[in-house]
Amino acid sequence: MRLKIKLFSHVLRHGLYPLSFHFTRQLASSSSSSSSSSSSSSFSQELATNLQILCSTGHLDYALTDMARLGLQMKFHEYDTLINECVKQKSLRGGQRVQAHMIKTQYTPSVYLGTRLLILYNKCDCLWDAQQVFDEMPDRNVVSWTDLMSAYSKKGYASEALNLLVKMLRSGTEPNEHTFSTALTCCTGVYGLEHGMQIHNLTIKTSFQSHLYVGSSLLDMYAKAGEIHEARLVFEDLPQRDVVSCTAIISGYAQLGLDEDALKLFHRFQKEGMASNYVTYASVLTAVSGLAAYETGKQIHSHILRSKLPFYIILQNSLIDMYTKCGQLNYARKVFDKMSERTVISWNAMLVGYSKHGMGTEVSNLFELMRKENKVKPDKVTFLAILSCCSHGHMENKGLQVFDEMMSGKDGIVPDIEHYGCIVDLLGRAGKLEKAFEFIKKMPLKPNPAILGSLLGACLVHSNLDIGETIGYQLLEIEPENPGNYVILSNLFASKGKWDNVRMIRNLMEIKAVAKVPGKSWIEIDQTLHTFHSGDQSHPKMELVYGKMKELLVKLKEYGYCPDLSRVLYDVDDEQKEKIVLGHSEKLALVFGLIFSPKGKAIRIMKNLRVCVDCHSFAKVVSRVCEREVFMRDKNRFHHIVNGVCSCGDYWVFHLTSTDAERPCNHDLLVGIDMYIFSIGRSQMKDPATTI
């Protein structure tokens, strides 16, 4: 027999396979001198052996032919071998033939074989067929239930998957660790936490909560529900950890924007000797991107290179994203250009990067290249990046043309509310408010607060009370918790001298007790992040910062910088006002960078909200006087300032000064934060009670 296999393998290797069974039979009979005639049963036995050999050598089609020849002689072992090979090759056709053979020969598969068939269909992405097999099974076991559940979950049918869990428990089948880890991945969305907690209870009752896989799913479930504290407790309670559980907790922090915690954990795990894989790095890079911690990002990139990981597309995408968010477009482009294969996310990450930097030409060229290569189709995000860039870069015609291109349906994309939002923003910024309003009325989707807010902002910039009032009241109704809406509407009324309306909005805001997000800025020096708040005194080097600020101010004033005191809402003298304005978090971070980074090195500052107009002017003058390149990343975009000129083109500053120097810019107000929230020029104020 050993000789037979050896010879047969040789034949297979040398391409003489079509002789198939007859050939092997001859080999078998010539190697056996004891018998010259084969009985029917030994014939079947040889056929069955042949089938095994064919499967073990990956010749599924021939094995299936042997199955047909075997007819009623097909038994458990042969079916099992065949199905295993079908699973290995993900052969749907093979599975269908095996199942058809079972039906034809009236073979009743065991629970095990039925489950293998079900697994096969799921591997071939045929959920419907799997469900059919499942429905026809007289008995099921934990594997059948769990695999079907997993298939529903992978297809995104989380509630169907959870329904299966309930049915399984009702049927009396006991769940195992696979069942729980699968079930927990279904616990996302509105009822995710509620269901997840119930499953958590079950895992405690069945003592599975400390299982490594179950624990990872559990902590991930809590993190995705925003319950990071609970996730951390589960993680700390795990009796053992591995790269997946460690990555899950890092990613949990990163996805919630708790980037510093994510990085701290990563560094801790590294010290403890934990191995990282590409998922770990992708998660850490998300945190680095959030913080724009360029030096840390570079270090992690070199770690990745040293670790000799294969060039995973996902990891390269994360690197592109990290570099663009750190303002290093050249590095991002290098990673992008070196990719041997790209997904739509690679293109999008690069396009979004250019878009955030207002680089319209680069966005346009890259999109053209994407079309030319024609390997990857653009998706909704691609168009969002392009439309958003057109909107910020005053490319009205180009934006409308791209929108039409998307609407033509050639890419099979149905525009989302965000795409319509870009067009409203585009028209609003261009001052075409009536057109934007009409566009909103005609669009097939219900306008969301972002769209209405964008138009309201444009109404303030372009002084249109008619549309602004209509939109503003709608907005206060559907988004009463956003302070920006109240402030913009109030300013719009104030700009037209409608003080009663201003007072009314102010009262409304007080009644609703609208919360404001505190502004903060940060800078990375030697891989350490230094965070500042308005008027900050907490940083140990603050004395140095204020000293430098004082010294700098003399020079800056010589170059024409004058702190904009009109934006301070407190009723204090000018000296105090100047102190407040100079205490803005962006300025503190910038001056800190001037002191603690080498001369001539670019300074990179991040802010969690929109940058204030005065800080923007301050940074521009600093870049000239101190001969420093300044990168400021705010909530919405990048400001790359070189020798007093900013890449943003001062769009909103332009509107502020060209129409009314005292009037606040809408973005500044949308921020709704720091110490300068209400910024109507006091010289305009006729009624002191109108000061918020």
Place this chain on the structure above:
DNA sequence: GTAGGGTTAG
């Protein structure tokens, strides 16, 4: 046999 963590946009 079945199971856990990941990348762009808003």
